Amino acid sequence: MIVLIRSKMMKIAVLLALFFCPAWLYAQPRLTYVALGQAVDGMPSVTASIYSESGTLPVLMDFEPTENKEPLGVLSSYYFALNQGDTKSLKDLYFEGDGSRDWFFEDAQKYPQKYNGNVEYEKVEALKAYQWGAYSIYYVARTKSDSKVRQWVDVTACADASCFISNLLFEPDSATDIASAVMYKANMGKVLNEKSGYDLNFDVFPRFGSRYPITVFIDMNNVGDEALFPGKSKDDRYSYISEYLNSLSEIKQLHDEGELSADEINSKLIELNQRVWSSYDEQKAHRQYAVSDASFSSKYFSEFAYLEFLASFDRVSVAGTISSEDDTYLLLRGISGDTVQPLIFLINNSGRLKQASDNTALRQILMSDEAIESIADWVN
Structure with a gap:
């Protein structure tokens, strides 16, 4: 579990943890098998594999800008700029390679109230994390200044040693529809120890990056x-x-x-x-x-x-x-x-x-x- 909070003492603890302990983001994500459909005999008929975080995620950073070289670094910078209403910094944080920056520019013009800093987040917890291509997908719980907690999904994309915010799931296509369906089932706890028998399989890639594909297995x-x-x-x-x-x-x-x-x-x-x-x-x-x-x-x-x-x-x-x-x-x-x-x-x-x-x-x-x-x- 990742908790992003405002705390100087926590920041010191985080730096010590990062110095002495290997962070999860340097480890290889583990392959998770997800049951999508079940036959009459109770055996899975369709399964999928998706890469997810390994083990319990540590507390990593607070709400201050950081170097955007890791997914959670850019995510921290994003929420800091969002709280400040700093649209210039927000624009630079969005990924240009998949069209996310253009999307943000248009969205900020159409809905400026979303980015003017009026909605302040006290805490953001990453509950689940998945890897797909160049993307890291976080299911988060955002606590506002009114103490209300709301569920959300944040996506980052890493390229050329830098990470950015992406609107991957806001521009759905066939591949992202599949990814959303697999993650939905995984979040519901439909997780298997291994994939079942299958007659055909296919890989699903996002619009950017070829690492960590989602693979669907079908038992015909x-x-x-x-x-x-x-x-x-x-x-x-x-x-x-x-x-x-x-x-x-x-x-x-x-x-x-x-x-x-x-x-x-x-x-x-x-x-x-x-x-x-x-x-x-x-x-x-x-x-x-x-x-x-x-x-x-x-x-x-x-x-x-x-x-x-x-x-x-x-x-x-x-x-x-x-x-x-x-x-x-x-x-x-x-x-x-x-x-x-x-x-x-x-x-x-x-x-x-x-x-x-x-x-x-x-x-x-x-x-x-x-x-x-x-x-x-x-x-x-």
């Missing part, structure tokens, strides 16, 4: 090639998804032949959705992955566009599944001519389709571009 249930369309699935577990795909093809064919009006198509889709989905919100766009120039990208489809997309395949089959508590992710092969691309559907224990999982962290990871590229290689 290899189904083989269970046909869903055309024709009815022989496996009752996949009866609803099979019915869905075959019915969409029939509706598309009737539409192409001019036998259904737009209202009739909509009526049939509503009726079908009510049969095969456990709960259905027609306002939610469907998310799937489309192939283009041998690469996969995430796309959101409206109701009719989704019908046309799924009905365009000559054949669809189940390649494998990923189990998670009350859900199962179906990894499908959609074949159209010479093109094979993955499709991902979520079903509940009764086989009905679901639009969203109760395990949002796992869904965030499995529906990421990084995951789908690895799954695509496995499906093919």
Whole structure:
């Protein structure tokens, strides 16, 4: 645990501790395994590894500017400047290499009250610390002058022997979404002694730095090639998804032949959705992955566009599944001519389709571009 406080006596103690004892930041961070999803048998189906601090963290520094050569040094300087309302110093503390300095400049112009020194912090405790690429990510408890404690996340980035403040988590992308999901599960105590068995894995890197990657491990249930369309699935577990795909093809064919009006198509889709989905919100766009120039990208489809997309395949089959508590992710092969691309559907224990999982962290990871590229290689 790191405590940043204002105390001259503490500063002396800190200097002595740093002189006689090796600080945590000079030690190699340890690899922590995190359970993201659990199969019916209780074994983890999806795990991740992330680098975290090793052991109990010492008291390191007080609220005064320091040399910004370590993550906690720049963090101390940041809170000192923040308390002083020193926006010039704050600007210089932000990392230019990943666009954080530009972000701060715009944010300070838009919300000057955040940086004018009116909110004074008496103490900042780092409760958890993670390493990812060039970044150190701290989950902190900030105590204001009114004694109220608020949780926060601070991020530093180190490059060329200097460290800076970063807005990494304020500019989310697919990789930071995965990192946030893994750290969320780790903070909930979903920590394992070791990773479980896996069929595929992939590394996730931040926008800056290649050290300390997050690695995701997925344990697949290899189904083989269970046909869903055309024709009815022989496996009752996949009866609803099979019915869905075959019915969409029939509706598309009737539409192409001019036998259904737009209202009739909509009526049939509503009726079908009510049969095969456990709960259905027609306002939610469907998310799937489309192939283009041998690469996969995430796309959101409206109701009719989704019908046309799924009905365009000559054949669809189940390649494998990923189990998670009350859900199962179906990894499908959609074949159209010479093109094979993955499709991902979520079903509940009764086989009905679901639009969203109760395990949002796992869904965030499995529906990421990084995951789908690895799954695509496995499906093919």
